[in-house]
Amino acid sequence: MKNKFQKSPLFQGGPKNLLILLMLMVGGLLLLHQFTDYARQIKTVSYDTFLKRVENGDVKEVHVAGQDVYGIFRDGSRFETVVGSNQKNWELLKEHNVEVWVSSPSNQVSLWYIFPLLFLLMSLWGVWYYIKQSRGGGQGGGQGGNNIFTMGKSRAKMFMPYTIKETFASVAGNQEAKEELQDVVDFLRYPDKYKRLGAKITRGVLLVGEPGNGKTLLAKAVAGEANCPFFSISGSDFIEVFVGVGAARVRDLFAQARKNSPSIIFIDEIDAVGRHRGSGLGGGHDEREQTLNQLLTEMDGFQTVGGAVIVLAATNRADVLDKALLRPGRFDRTVEVPYPDLVSREQILRLHGKNVKLDSSVDMSKIARGTPGFTGADLANLINEAAIIASKLTQDAITVNDFEEARDKILLGKERKSVILTLEDRTITAFHEAGHALVRLLSPSFTDPLHKVTIIPRGSALGVTHYLPEKEKYITSKEEMLASVDAALGGRAAEELVFGKLTTGAYSDFKAATDIARKMVCYYGMSDLGPVVYGQQNGDYSYSQATAQKIDEEVRKILDAGHNKAMELLRTNRDKLDLLSNTLLEKETLFAGEIYSLLGIEPRTEHTFK
DSSP: OOOGGGGSGGGTSTHHHHHHHHHHHHHHHHHHHHHHHHHHTEEEOOHHHHHHHHHTTOEEEEEEETTEEEEEETTSOEEEEEOOOOHHHHHHHHHTTOEEEEOOGGGOOOHHHHHHHHHHHHHHHHHHHHHHHHTTTTOOTTOOOSSGGGTTSOOOEEEOGGGOOOOGGGOOSOHHHHHHHHHHHHHHHOHHHHHTTTOOOOSEEEEEOOTTSSHHHHHHHHHHHHTOOEEEEEGGGTOOSSTTHHHHHHHHHHHHHHHTOSEEEEEETTHHHHBOTTSOOSHHHHHHHHHHHHHHHHHHTOOOSSSOEEEEEEESOGGGBOHHHHSTTSEEEEEEOOOOOHHHHHHHHHHHHTTSOBOTTOOHHHHHHTOTTOOHHHHHHHHHHHHHHHHHTTOSSBOHHHHHHHHHHHHHOSBOTTOOOOHHHHHHHHHHHHHHHHHHHTOTTTSOOEEEEEOOOBTTBSOEEEEOOSSOOSOOOHHHHHHHHHHHTHHHHHHHHHHSSOOGGGHHHHHHHHHHHHHHHHTSOOSTTOSOOOOEETTEESSOHHHHHHHHHHHHHHHHHHHHHHHHHHHHTHHHHHHHHHHHHHHSEEEHHHHHHHHTOOOOTTOOOO
16 A cells, blocks of 8 residues: 555655755754744853853852853843853852852753754654655555665566456557467466467567557557556666666566466566677676576576466567577567558557547548558557647548648658748749659659649758558569659759759758669669679678679669659650649649649549549
8 A cells, every 4th residue: 555645745746846845944944943042042141241240240040061151140031151160260159149050061961952953853854755755665565666675676567457458459450469469368368278288388478669569559458358467667677776686676576476477577678688698898787687697587487387477578679689588488489560551550540540530531541551651659649640730720620631731740840831932942842843743643653653742841841742652562673663763853853954953952862762772782683783682791891892883883873864764754744844833833732633633644543632
């Protein structure tokens, strides 16, 4: 049970509340000091004044403790002073009938000094207790804490089955990954099904994929399906500055998991602790390697009979993991969690679309085609951005235009309304984008269908030409790659043809075209150099300087051919280029259907565009 003080706002405010607490302490001490001085009403007098008041008969009594003298005047007021060791002082006091009390200095402890001391001690205890609570030191269990008494406790968060709402139905797409993980669920729910034939379930499952593709969600779905406790922790939570703490936390984590078996341990970003040993020197690396060694020991020593503990881990850097971690008996099954394909993207969009109000005109399949390379998290963000845009416009539902705006914002950045282009710059940009679009339209068999063209500045781009893949591609032909080079160089070709000069606007086009051409030469064997891979190994090139020169020549040959092809297409269709550019200057954004109608080009049958 949590401590009742944890619910107080004082222990939830972090450094700000700690500073306020310290200020209150100092203020309290000052007030207490003033109060005690006022309550005591003691006046400090000099030694000479004390002697004169005694000679005048004004002193009633004194309390002597060593050289410290506390006394009362005849008028009832109190005083204190320090006197020297002199026998004449005693004679003077006796002569003037002063009542004298003498005590040992070590026994003189005034209550007025005890109170501030107690207040200070209580304040220090309050600060210590605040730090302990704010760092989780008082939570106990598996929560871990940063104080020295709980340093070796696991920081894993434990989720009981009734708190886990995710199931495989909550995960759109990733069909193959769900099928792989279904084996783990079946074993946890129906262990006898496997025991009867002597089968042993996988002890560890490694989820590998780029960030945002649903590795953590899949792990939670497994726990939800299996209806068992779920321990979640990050790889970095094991590592501490103190040597041996990481290994202790690993032991504590697995001890808790075994007590609650059958259970699932999920280690996110396991590459933080699981990197191959011997990769560095120093205490930090030693601590990490000790932690890894303990993890290897705990995983290899599982008891899969009479109470199972399954370890799920996630990483996007499987290449850096220690080989001992991946051997059979530990993480002996690797599940790829790839970028969602076209069908998966549509499923993800429909799943997240249930939580927002969509207009009836929204076609999720079309949006899915326009988001190649998006992760599941990106798609969820796309719908949220579209909802925000629609809300700003006080619309009743989210429309297609909201999704268009949201996608452009994610891919290119927010519309730069503050950028005011001259007529010359706008004209060059219009012809540049028209060149891209027209070359793509005139090569329909080998390029993806056009979606829209715009000259509205976004991010670092003054204009952009969008296209929508008509299907998910896993193999690309040489003709398709050459057509992509042609289309990328169409913008520069249009500038040369119309204005007879070069601008800096084609930099990103050159970069994309060069990347395609170099892959054709170095990786895909699509040049005169033949079917040879020219790559790098550990940062070193695997070919000679002479071969590098030949590679550059082949790349240059492909780019020159693409530039000449684009120039020829635009020169032959100059009237269409002028018409499209002038219309862009007028409307700023044109969709594919409008462009097909404007130029009199037969639209592609696979798509019907706005």
